[in-house]
Amino acid sequence: MIGFILRRVLAAIPVLWIVITVTFGLMHAAPGGPWNALNSRKLLDPALEAAFNHQYGLDKPLYVQYLNYLGNVIHFNFGTSFEQQGTGAAALIMQGFPYSAAIGIVAFIFAVAAGVPLGILAAVKQNSWIDHTSLFGATAGYAIPSFVIGIFLLVIFGVDLGWVSILWNGSWTNYVLPSIVLGLGPAAFMARLTRATMLEEMHHEYVRTARAKGLRGTVVIVRHVVRNAMIPVVTVMGPTIAALVTGTIIIEEVFNVPGMGHLYITSIDARDYPVIMATTLLYAFFIILGNMLVDITYGLIDPRIKTT
């Protein structure tokens, strides 16, 4: 058991390393450094540019910069932002992180709490109107991109009805739409998947046996069937977490949330390397962490997997 968990944790480290290396390589392959970003207003005197480069260590050979960066990352030092002099990249991210985290967590809870029961209900009442409407709703929620749904809802509730503000004013109403819209796609996906796995389980022999034994009603069957049907659903939570994490980038742009995603986009525009790298790493870290936790959970709930 401990060995299994340890193996999963260790397997995540090379993945993180790949992300760090690729991001570093790509960042430094980009044309236009932070001092002459092509859409920037700043045009520096060459001597000044050389001084800045020296100060930030940008004139050292690439592999030296890479090793320095690697060493810093291990010590959780992500450097200072180029754009906002003197502020650490990590500090900037931490400003925006709470908003993104709040929306992401609520979205995840919504996705599971709305998607799974809906899928179970649809499977149990197969081919009823409940099934058909929820299936259609789930397909629509899954197929239509989140920013499209977000924009529709923003226009309806923000522009036409005026119930929520377009701009961020810190009240709890600002969190409602982004969380729901972010969680809607995963919720729809979970509903569809849960329904499919439930249907598959319900056709298995043990269900017939349980019914023949006289076990009472749908409730008990649901308790048996649901447990087994949940296994594929748990495996899909890894990609769901990944989708939620990267989805916040888009949702924050739609709803003007002052979170990490918005910081990410502005730092990309400004070629603010330290912030770009730090944010990319943080996103990748959460995705990898999510996958790892899901892997471990899957190993815990399915006794057949523990041996791998």
Add this chain to the structure above:
Amino acid sequence: MAVVGQATTRDRDVTTLAGELRGKPRGLWSDAWRRLRHNRAATAGVIYIVLICLLAVVAPLIAPDNPNYASPTAQSNTPPIWSAGHDTRYLLGTDELARDELSRLIYGTRVSMAVGIVPIAIITVVGLLVGLTAGWAGGWIDNVLMRLVDAVYAFPAFLFFIVLATVLRDTGFGRLLGGLVMLFTAFAIVGWTDMSRLVRSQVLSVKQREYIEAARAIGAPTWRIVMKHVLPNSLAPVIVAIAFGVPSYILAEASLSFLGLGVQASVPSWGSMVFDGFPAILGQPAFVIMPSLLIALIMLAFTFLGDGVRDALDPQAMQ
């Protein structure tokens, strides 16, 4: 000494009876095709997709105006025809650079279709090559290829698109075809991994079947076994992957363009039209709604089609 008439009648009966017994040819693909045709949502999806493809092809003939240049007499941000202050020359209004909205929406079909089809084509070819090789050869070739797949797969796809788009946007390469070549490359680099894994697992299971052993026993060369037996029998999940892959890349391009990171500024893509129209959302939400609606519809169409294809090819349903 059969009576001719009687014999003929009997012959006809026998032929007809045998014909009925024989029936129409049935096999894996015709069964699947029949199931797909009966799926109404999937059929509706196909019709819509074909319409959009046609629109993409004949766009220059249908679009009333040039999507990239504003006519000197046009005003920017003219509202569409159902709002006050509209201009009858521009049915759906003009955007913030005074370009005709309707024409841009029509030309947007080209970008969406291109982004849907080209990466998938590349990914399918590469995925089949890698998957067939890894699955059939096994051994160290399989190991090396799968390690490579794992390494590429490790990087979260959307983050990779963003980082790559950021890096390449301002280079010459990034400007080819208005940024489309860069998008094709990014999608292809990320997408071949899934396809390879899919093909490889199919090949591994097909490899065990008896007809492969039989083919080997009669001395068929490897390439013929792979091409004539392994490949066709591995295609079902590939087709489903294609059906679901196309909308995922349309979505990726729309999302990236919405963030300002996809196609170059001048290219009329629905995603970038949402990006352009977003600042005016309070005053004129129509400019944001229209391209969003088109994105939603094409995604729905492909999802219905993908569902239909998957249900049609589902081995369980075939029993």
